[in-house]
Amino acid sequence: MSRTNLRYGWLGTGGPPALVFVTFVGAWYGYSALVGPTERNISSPYPHAVVQTVFGDLSNLSELLKATWVTTKVASVGLLIAMAVGILFAVLMSQAKWIERSFYPYAVLLQTVPILALVPLIGLRWGFGFKSRVIVCVIISLFPIITNTLFGLKSTERGHGDLFLLHDAPRLTRLRKLHFPAALPAMFTGFRISAGLSVIGAIVGDFFFGRGEKGLGIKIRDYTNFLETEMLIGGIILSALLGIAMFQVFGFVGRAITGAWHDGA
Amino acid sequence: MTSLTSTPALTFDKVSMIFPDGTKALDQVSLTVRPGEFVSIVGPSGCGKSTVLRIASGLLNPSDGHVELDDQNIGYVFQDATLLPWRSVQKNIELFMELEGVDKETRRKNAALAIELVGLSGFEKHHPIRLSGGMRMRVSLARSLTLHPGLFLFDEPFGALDEITRERLNDELIALFLRERFGGLFITHSISEATFLSTRVLVMSDRPGRIVGDFEIPFEYPRNEELRYDPLFAELSGNISQALRDGHS
Ligand SMILES: Nc1ncnc2c1ncn2[C@@H]1O[C@H](COP(=O)(O)OP(=O)(O)O)[C@@H](O)[C@H]1O
Ligand SMILES: [Mg+2]
Numbered sequence: 001m002s003r004t005n006l007r008y009g010w011l012g013t014g015g016p017p018a019l020v021f022v023t024f025v026g027a028w029y030g031y032s033a034l035v036g037p038t039e040r041n042i043s044s045p046y047p048h049a050v051v052q053t054v055f056g057d058l059s060n061l062s063e064l065l066k067a068t069w070v071t072t073k074v075a076s077v078g079l080l081i082a083m084a085v086g087i088l089f090a091v092l093m094s095q096a097k098w099i100e101r102s103f104y105p106y107a108v109l110l111q112t113v114p115i116l117a118l119v120p121l122i123g124l125r126w127g128f129g130f131k132s133r134v135i136v137c138v139i140i141s142l143f144p145i146i147t148n149t150l151f152g153l154k155s156t157e158r159g160h161g162d163l164f165l166l167h168d169a170p171r172l173t174r175l176r177k178l179h180f181p182a183a184l185p186a187m188f189t190g191f192r193i194s195a196g197l198s199v200i201g202a203i204v205g206d207f208f209f210g211r212g213e214k215g216l217g218i219k220i221r222d223y224t225n226f227l228e229t230e231m232l233i234g235g236i237i238l239s240a241l242l243g244i245a246m247f248q249v250f251g252f253v254g255r256a257i258t259g260a261w262h263d264g265a
Numbered sequence: 266m267t268s269l270t271s272t273p274a275l276t277f278d279k280v281s282m283i284f285p286d287g288t289k290a291l292d293q294v295s296l297t298v299r300p301g302e303f304v305s306i307v308g309p310s311g312c313g314k315s316t317v318l319r320i321a322s323g324l325l326n327p328s329d330g331h332v333e334l335d336d337q338n339i340g341y342v343f344q345d346a347t348l349l350p351w352r353s354v355q356k357n358i359e360l361f362m363e364l365e366g367v368d369k370e371t372r373r374k375n376a377a378l379a380i381e382l383v384g385l386s387g388f389e390k391h392h393p394i395r396l397s398g399g400m401r402m403r404v405s406l407a408r409s410l411t412l413h414p415g416l417f418l419f420d421e422p423f424g425a426l427d428e429i430t431r432e433r434l435n436d437e438l439i440a441l442f443l444r445e446r447f448g449g450l451f452i453t454h455s456i457s458e459a460t461f462l463s464t465r466v467l468v469m470s471d472r473p474g475r476i477v478g479d480f481e482i483p484f485e486y487p488r489n490e491e492l493r494y495d496p497l498f499a500e501l502s503g504n505i506s507q508a509l510r511d512g513h514s
Contacts, residue, residue: 167365182351
């Protein structure tokens with residue numbers, strides 16, 4: 001990062017994205033003006049109308065923030081479970097080729113079956129509340145954690161392995177002191193990807209499992225039904241911000257843990 | 266100081282190595298390293314030098330022949346320092362002791378001593394990524410020193426370093442050798458490095474590697490830089506170089 005910063009100053013970091021943002025908002029204004037000349041435009045309200053409704057009205061904002069908090073809980077619990085299960089399977093798969101060969105097709109299957117096709121079954125089996133929403137999050141975020149962790153565990157340098165073999169270190173010691181720390185950077189890559197996916201899972205789950213606390217997905221569905229387009233867009237913005245925040249948290253924790261010895265990420 | 270009567274630290278008796286893919290790496294290699302002896306092997310790249318060390322250390326089983334090791338406790342310094350990047354200098358140096366089940370207090374004490382010996386005081390908390398190539402090699406040396414091995418294997422440890430750092434580390438290695446009195450088996454590309462460090466220099470042929478030359482280096486220790494300009498030093502280096510060329514058929 002430092003090289004870009006040195007050469008382009010502010011242009012290297014914040015500049016280009018800001019320019020894209022301004023262009024985007026400009027185009028939005030243009031589009032809204034073109035489509036809806038009326039004051040309250042249902043299909044495409046002006047950006048300032050969205051800002052006013054969502055951020056200018058405290059009760060609206062708190063309604064959305066509450067839904068965001070519910071979604072955060074579902075996504076976080078789902079992600080934590082996916083991390084535990086994913087690491088466990090990756091560790092097992094790293095121990096023997098036959099274990100890897102046994103489970104890998106199912107990990108791929110988890111990734112390739114469209115989640116929407118599974119959702120009704122999950123609802124029938126585990127109900128239409130919190131539990132099912134968490135399960136959707138787990139399914140959707142498991143694969144990147146398994147593959148990245150497994151890749152990390154298997155990418156140990158041979159020279160490092162020799163150090164442990166020279167001293168007849170048992171398998172568990174090698175796992176703890178060699179393969180696992182070596183895998184940490186790759187694991188955090190997986191966590192970051194899955195953090196974003198888990199938020200998507202929570203919102204998809206909301207669409208189908210409406211019981212219990214209302215998350216962002218349920219609110220988005222409600223706003224659509226009542227044609228509250230400003231709030232709908234507000235919900236979209238908050239989902240995006242939540243995804244980015246979860247992604248950033250893992251970037252931050254990853255850097256805190258591996259930053260001192262691993263460059264990159 | 267070479268005690269020719271004592272049990273050899275390492276013996277190879279007609280050791281051959283053929284890898285599963287059919288590569289014949291070693292052909293009936295016999296050699297001995299006695300305690301207090303510092304033996305270097307020079308040979309063209311790919312002739313099987315690293316294979317000799319891997320077999321000596323037990324990382325590899327020979328296809329044929331016999332290997333005898335007096336003391337299972339060996340030091341091994343690889344061409345790249347093979348430090349664990351997530352461990353600090355201190356923790357890297359403690360690794361072998363950890364794997365051998367040495368208790369924490371002794372680990373601290375021995376590591377501090379080894380750090381002092383290789384001149385890394387003040388760098389205990391650094392990670393390898395922030396060290397120069399020469400310093401990484403010092404960490405790697407210190408890591409093996411903590412166990413006071415009877416036999417020390419070196420696989421082209423200074424090959425990637427600049428000439429000045431290399432010569433300085435040569436001096437430091439001699440000081441360590443005199444202090445610890447391990448048997449040394451040292452692999453290098455550099456004839457002058459081999460001559461400067463060793464009590465004996467072995468020459469290996471092209472693959473499959475055979476020992477085609479054995480040169481006694483009679484200079485007293487400690488050796489200093491002037492030795493490199495001694496006429497006998499030049500003559501010995503010339504003879505070794507000739508043997509290398511003859512083995513290169
Ligand atoms: N595990 C292996 N399988 C097959 N061939 C190998 C293996 N390890 C080394 N070799 C081959 O054996 C020869 C000697 O290797 P090595 O001992 O590393 O040479 P040197 O250290 O002298 O450069 C080389 O040709 C190398 O390619
Ligand atoms: Mg080699």
